[in-house]
Amino acid sequence: MDTEGSPDVYDSLDGQVALVTGATRGIGAAIAAELAALDATVYAGARDTDDVTADDQRSVRLDVTEADAVAAAIDRIEAETGRLDVLVNNAGVFERTGSLAALSMDAFDRTMAVNLRGPVLVTKHALALLLDGEGARVVNVSSDLGQFTGGQMSGSYPAYRLSKVGLGGLTAYLHGGDRGIWRDIRDALAAIDAPTTAEELGIDDDVVIEALTTCHEIRDRYTILGNGMKEAAARDVARKTGVI
Numbered sequence: 001m002d003t004e005g006s007p008d009v010y011d012s013l014d015g016q017v018a019l020v021t022g023a024t025r026g027i028g029a030a031i032a033a034e035l036a037a038l039d040a041t042v043y044a045g046a047r048d049t050d051d052v053t054a055d056d057q058r059s060v061r062l063d064v065t066e067a068d069a070v071a072a073a074i075d076r077i078e079a080e081t082g083r084l085d086v087l088v089n090n091a092g093v094f095e096r097t098g099s100l101a102a103l104s105m106d107a108f109d110r111t112m113a114v115n116l117r118g119p120v121l122v123t124k125h126a127l128a129l130l131l132d133g134e135g136a137r138v139v140n141v142s143s144d145l146g147q148f149t150g151g152q153m154s155g156s157y158p159a160y161r162l163s164k165v166g167l168g169g170l171t172a173y174l175h176g177g178d179r180g181i182w183r184d185i186r187d188a189l190a191a192i193d194a195p196t197t198a199e200e201l202g203i204d205d206d207v208v209i210e211a212l213t214t215c216h217e218i219r220d221r222y223t224i225l226g227n228g229m230k231e232a233a234a235r236d237v238a239r240k241t242g243v244i
């Protein structure tokens with residue numbers, strides 16, 4: 001892959017694990033090759049594993065429309081490596097459908113199944129493993145045909161365009177969703193040297209747990225903690241967020 005002019009974000013991905021869907025050819029094969037060249041352990045998703053010939057990649061059977069295959073692929077990665085750092089939702093189809101009036105709904109369903117439902121399904125299954133580690137990334141391969149700007153949202157290929165709009169929505173969801181905007185808040189606080197841990201605040205871990213389990217009682221009004229949380233859940237969230 002010609003990477004001249006592209007930013008050097010990483011010198012090495014040694015020790016990291018990546019899964020690329022639709023890695024048999026085209027852009028997916030190039031991404032998988034580039035990740036392997038950076039020494040990541042690369043799982044190359046393929047409907048037919050014989051289509052993956054690179055000997056520095058591990059081919060994994062992965063049709064993104066099949067829930068069982070997706071679950072099996074993630075289970076295998078977890079069993080073999082115990083981690084997943086990079087998920088590239090690349091697999092896609094592009095049926096050259098006409099305008100909306102002429103659109104075949106079968107073509108629409110096929111396109112949505114691969115381009116939108118597929119990434120949702122794969123990400124959903126991979127999420128726990130991704131969130132197990134620090135700094136995991138999900139890369140959704142979209143298209144300029146999925147942009148609202150630049151006069152792209154009209155004319156032919158409505159199925160493809162709308163599938164990529166949905167994929168952009170998934171990306172937005174992940175930014176504020178299960179990854180948790182708390183990381184952004186923590187990082188913003190850290191950037192101005194504000195405390196982000198109990199130790200930095202100068203309080204005991206137990207005070208944090210007491211606050212999390214009792215603060216819903218302080219005022220008779222709705223809080224995001226609802227009816228409060230149990231101590232085990234409080235310790236879990238405080239540990240996962242690095243506060244204690």
Ligand SMILES: NC(=O)c1ccc[n+]([C@@H]2O[C@H](COP(=O)([O-])OP(=O)(O)OC[C@H]3O[C@@H](n4cnc5c(N)ncnc54)[C@H](OP(=O)(O)O)[C@@H]3O)[C@@H](O)[C@H]2O)c1
Binds near residue numbers: 051
């Ligand atoms: N090429 C472009 O100009 C362009 C521009 C913008 C965005 N994109 C996007 O970039 C991505 C890759 O495009 P490309 O041009 O490299 O496409 P491509 O050469 O047609 O390759 C598509 C890949 O997706 C796989 N795939 C298709 N259906 C699948 C399914 N149900 N489950 C798993 N894998 C499946 C294919 O596997 P098989 O080998 O088994 O068919 C193949 O590996 C797509 O998301 C596309 O929308 C492409």
